[in-house]
Amino acid sequence: MEIAKTVSELRSFLAKGTRKNYSIGFVPTMGALHEGHLSLVRASKAKCDETIVSIFVNPTQFAQTEGLEKYPRTLDKDIALLQKEDVGILFIPSKEEIYPSGAATFVTVEKITESFEGAIRPTHFRGVATVVTSLFTIVRPEVAFFGQKDLQQTAVIKRMVRDLHFPLKIEVCETMREPDGLAMSSRNQFLSAEEREESLILSKTIFYVRDVMLEGMPFSVARLRGVNLFNSLKKRAVLEYLDIINPETFQLAESFKVNEEAAVIIAARIGETRLIDNVIIAAK
Amino acid sequence: MEIAKTVSELRSFLAKGTRKNYSIGFVPTMGALHEGHLSLVRASKAKCDETIVSIFVNPTQFAQTEGLEKYPRTLDKDIALLQKEDVGILFIPSKEEIYPSGAATFVTVEKITESFEGAIRPTHFRGVATVVTSLFTIVRPEVAFFGQKDLQQTAVIKRMVRDLHFPLKIEVCETMREPDGLAMSSRNQFLSAEEREESLILSKTIFYVRDVMLEGMPFSVARLRGVNLFNSLKKRAVLEYLDIINPETFQLAESFKVNEEAAVIIAARIGETRLIDNVIIAAK
Numbered sequence: 001m002e003i004a005k006t007v008s009e010l011r012s013f014l015a016k017g018t019r020k021n022y023s024i025g026f027v028p029t030m031g032a033l034h035e036g037h038l039s040l041v042r043a044s045k046a047k048c049d050e051t052i053v054s055i056f057v058n059p060t061q062f063a064q065t066e067g068l069e070k071y072p073r074t075l076d077k078d079i080a081l082l083q084k085e086d087v088g089i090l091f092i093p094s095k096e097e098i099y100p101s102g103a104a105t106f107v108t109v110e111k112i113t114e115s116f117e118g119a120i121r122p123t124h125f126r127g128v129a130t131v132v133t134s135l136f137t138i139v140r141p142e143v144a145f146f147g148q149k150d151l152q153q154t155a156v157i158k159r160m161v162r163d164l165h166f167p168l169k170i171e172v173c174e175t176m177r178e179p180d181g182l183a184m185s186s187r188n189q190f191l192s193a194e195e196r197e198e199s200l201i202l203s204k205t206i207f208y209v210r211d212v213m214l215e216g217m218p219f220s221v222a223r224l225r226g227v228n229l230f231n232s233l234k235k236r237a238v239l240e241y242l243d244i245i246n247p248e249t250f251q252l253a254e255s256f257k258v259n260e261e262a263a264v265i266i267a268a269r270i271g272e273t274r275l276i277d278n279v280i281i282a283a284k
Numbered sequence: 285m286e287i288a289k290t291v292s293e294l295r296s297f298l299a300k301g302t303r304k305n306y307s308i309g310f311v312p313t314m315g316a317l318h319e320g321h322l323s324l325v326r327a328s329k330a331k332c333d334e335t336i337v338s339i340f341v342n343p344t345q346f347a348q349t350e351g352l353e354k355y356p357r358t359l360d361k362d363i364a365l366l367q368k369e370d371v372g373i374l375f376i377p378s379k380e381e382i383y384p385s386g387a388a389t390f391v392t393v394e395k396i397t398e399s400f401e402g403a404i405r406p407t408h409f410r411g412v413a414t415v416v417t418s419l420f421t422i423v424r425p426e427v428a429f430f431g432q433k434d435l436q437q438t439a440v441i442k443r444m445v446r447d448l449h450f451p452l453k454i455e456v457c458e459t460m461r462e463p464d465g466l467a468m469s470s471r472n473q474f475l476s477a478e479e480r481e482e483s484l485i486l487s488k489t490i491f492y493v494r495d496v497m498l499e500g501m502p503f504s505v506a507r508l509r510g511v512n513l514f515n516s517l518k519k520r521a522v523l524e525y526l527d528i529i530n531p532e533t534f535q536l537a538e539s540f541k542v543n544e545e546a547a548v549i550i551a552a553r554i555g556e557t558r559l560i561d562n563v564i565i566a567a568k
Contacts, residue, residue, distance in 0.1 A: 105413070105444045
């Protein structure tokens with residue numbers, strides 16, 4: 001596995017591979033890799049000629065209070081995991097490499113970023129869209145892989161790719177879960193044993209809402225039943241939102257329509273840790 | 285000359301040319317072509333293997349009151365001029381092609397856009413940065429050519445290219461002038477005969493300020509003398525700004541420093557028409 005620390009190193013590794021119909025798969029990450037990330041890597045390896053993984057804890061997507069410094073960093077372990085997956089190139093740029101001195105350019109996606117994660121974390125998606133734009137212009141992949149767990153992020157990036165005409169395809173891979181149902185996340189390691197146990201109420205709640213919706217319960221009632229279930233199970237968890245939305249626009253879904261999907265999305269704080277989860281429901 | 289009206293048509297024309305070290309020069313325009321644009325085309329032809337010109341009157345860089353509809357459109361004449369220059373590909377996308385249904389993504393460059401043109405036209409540079417980003421991801425040029433007449437625009441685009449890591453070079457070509465000194469602009473055709481005569485005060489003023497500065501006059505005095513000259517010559521013209529700035533940051537320049545440039549910039553309204561001009565002064 002080649003390791004590039006600068007844009008120009010990466011570009012010289014990439015230049016070696018240039019040939020007709022050579023496809024690059026790209027998996028951007030913030031490190032602290034788990035099976036969720038590795039499933040993206042495997043999807044890329046299966047689909048593309050070369051797989052590039054980036055590890056970059058992007059400062060612009062964290063608000064002042066959101067603990068950029070505390071975000072888990074496990075680089076040696078990450079490198080070993082990626083070597084085992086036979087990744088071609090790992091890109092681990094510094095902050096200064098991605099944001100050159102005097103950097104003042106931001107990419108914003110309006111509308112879809114105004115609710116849910118975007119409302120709670122006002123500059124988060126601007127940071128995501130900006131760094132992903134830079135990574136796309138640096139790596140120039142044919143396909144980029146993202147996890148469904150960050151569903152609103154995938155919607156923002158799909159909108160951005162369409163609007164700015166990036167010649168690439170976004171693949172959204174299924175959320176990987178622990179055997180008991182907890183969605184894998186780098187943040188799970190912050191949970192105490194007690195919090196870890198309580199964290200199951202996120203997946204329990206969304207699967208319950210999905211199931212009653214599939215049985216035909218009206219959306220508003222299903223949502224309310226979900227809130228009630230959450231509240232009956234919780235000890236210290238605080239529900240931030242539980243809603244049923246259109247996963248492309250993140251507008252509230254009112255009912256299933258032909259050829260439309262809906263998604264049940266949830267966010268909750270357990271102690272100091274904020275967790276999100278979602279499940280997609282295909283149209284009937 | 286190939287004419288592409290859609291992104292996919294353009295991409296299929298470009299795919300034909302793919303070969304090692306094949307360089308694409310790009311000249312983005314809003315049409316109503318004059319010798320200024322043609323000088324950019326010639327610079328691209330001299331430097332690159334293939335030259336792509338785009339004509340797109342970009343709605344997002346006009347405010348509601350700024351007369352998007354009145355912007356001059358002379359497509360047949362433009363095509364004839366570009367054919368005479370032996371341009372390889374002309375890209376004339378529709379509004380819907382560049383801004384797909386539901387488009388909500390914007391590229392903003394902070395700081396440098398807060399003064400002068402950016403202060404007077406608050407959403408202008410956001411529109412410019414957004415459309416230029418899209419055009420760069422569509423055309424993927426090695427070099428892109430812009431005119432020095434829109435000096436703040438060139439500074440914004442250079443900053444954006446650096447910040448978002450576009451793998452291309454920005455070439456800024458000298459302002460083309462009418463024999464009497466008026467900077468060429470598509471907007472000049474809006475001037476009445478009387479206004480056309482008065483329009484000379486822009487170039488007269490900036491060249492005067494440059495000359496007295498080169499003779500050693502302090503910046504603040506030179507600027508004031510320039511304002512006085514403008515006021516003594518004007519009939520109906522209204523000065524919007526006359527300043528001496530750092531052409532990279534658009535901060536006010538206080539004095540020449542070793543290895544630094546300064547620029548004298550001016551904007552004025554003559555009747556209904558708004559004109560800008562500038563001249564760069566190399567460090568002593």
